[in-house]
Amino acid sequence: MLEKLLEIKDLSVVYHTDEAHVYAVNAINLEIGARETIGLVGETGAGKTTTALAILRLLPEKTGHITQGEILFKGEDLLKKSKREMRGIRGAHISMIFQDPMTSLNPTITVGDQIYESLLIHNYEGKPRDELYKRVDELLELVGIPARRRKDYPHQFSGGMKQRVVISIALACQPQLLIADEPTTALDVTIQAQVLAMMYDLKEKLQTSMIMITHDLGVVAQTCDKVAIMYAGEIIEFGLAEDIFESDQHHPYTTGLFGSIPDLDIEADRLNPIEGLMPDPTALPCGCKFHPRCKLCMEICKTTLPPQWHEGDHMISCHLYSREK
């Protein structure tokens, strides 16, 4: 077992709005070892991004509240850190790649200076300017952009190139943990394949751990060692990539997700989607959160929270499995 880099214990996040409380993340537990890649999969509103923002303490200050839990990074609780300490951690130890490269770069600053900014903020050894710019050139070359484009502005780059710039900013200070929030969703498939391959190589080279947030099971299969499937703010299934993609035992939601993707190798007439919609996070159903959409729903599912079933690393939180025991 690799040493634990990040440990999330019993984390809950609630957004308080004027009308209602939105229960975005509900008591999740997650461990990430050094050099591991974990896929966080789920649909819109499953709480994937909220989890990532909670780790970085970037939740909107007035509305987002962490109501319980601990986030241990190398043994230290991030939730107890001061704002100043957090600023030292963000970008240097944990950094994030946002979904949309078109909006996450500043259009009025050259890309070189945007990478330089991140180096400058964490320049604790007081390295001279020239040395930092040399590092900027190195970083650009690392993500496959010629260093001579350092003085170009974001609008002069294509979408795939912009995402490469964003990645180089995230990697600038060699963080131990990289959180990638749907890094390739906004890109075309051929460009997505290029960026994913590059991220995989860089991660191996730099020995970074990664949390890959995505709704695309294909991307997960290509990049992740472990997978956590989220639904309505809970992790309903967790396991090694083999457990998720090759085992026959799944949470009904996971089965539904797989049924929703058209398979290129199988001739099927109709897809088997999950009926219904995501539950309203301001009024989550009792018992199992998935029961109103579940084809295998039993009486007990409507009232009681499902227990966790374990087999090796594979965890499923569903009443179907606890019965078998």
Next chain:
Amino acid sequence: MEILLKTINLKKYFKVHKGLLHAVDGVDIEIQKGKTLGVVGESGCGKSTLGRVILRLLEATSGEIYFEGRNIMKENPRGLKKDMQIIFQDPYSSLDPRLSVFELISEPLVVNRVFDHKGEMENRIIELMETVGLAERFINAYPHEMDGGRRQRVGIARALALNPKFIVCDEPVSALDVSIQAQVLNLLMDLQDQMGFTYMFITHNLSVVKHISDEIVVMYLGQCVEHASSRELFKNPLHPYTQALLAAIPKAKLGIKHDQKIIYGEVTNPVNPKQGCRFAARCEYCQQDCLAGSISLKEVEPDHFVSCVLYK
């Protein structure tokens, strides 16, 4: 089989600062009645422009469009709207936020003066909502009160309101979550079975297009590079670009990590394109012949057309 729609050498150029942008450059397609033609390609390949030119939402630079055997290039585009409709990509921006579901669906009926009595129109709207699987309780809801899947159903109901024969679906599911995406795809296929619609399905997602299409056209920089039946195209992709596209889809299976072929480079500029094959700059099989002259679609196997010098 009856051919519902046919284009001959259809071109649409846009004048831009640096010259002519060849958005659609000599496309010939045929769609049979009651079938679905999938149009696939990456952003900027001209697939949406093609859809709009066919509906005459944009005027073609040159070329001809035949609908039910008659040349519609010279007809008044207003008259075509009853037969040809479009479902837009983004259910968040394609609906007027200030109109309720009732008003949104009634708009095409009112504009075309289909009903004389309001009661008849109401019945039709309720019937349409039922067809697309929208509960009647949403009739007075506004777009912001609904999620993406339901909004897209409103978009579909609007397109169906006039009983069209031909519907252009411009990325109708790409803004939706996977589980909702599958619901909408099933709905579109059920509607086709029941009412015999003909679809032109524009998408960048190959797995979706395979699922829904009978025939597929692959576009690259305004040109059609490969055209075959859906089954044939996926079993036996011939054009290097089609092969690369297929290889680039991340598959939800293990054990195929990183042995895939990746094409390098990006889509080049469609402004004043060079002669020869437009994919040549990214193609690993590029030879001298690729850079000279124009390369046209050739039937290399029965009903399988490719524009590539590798096949003669």
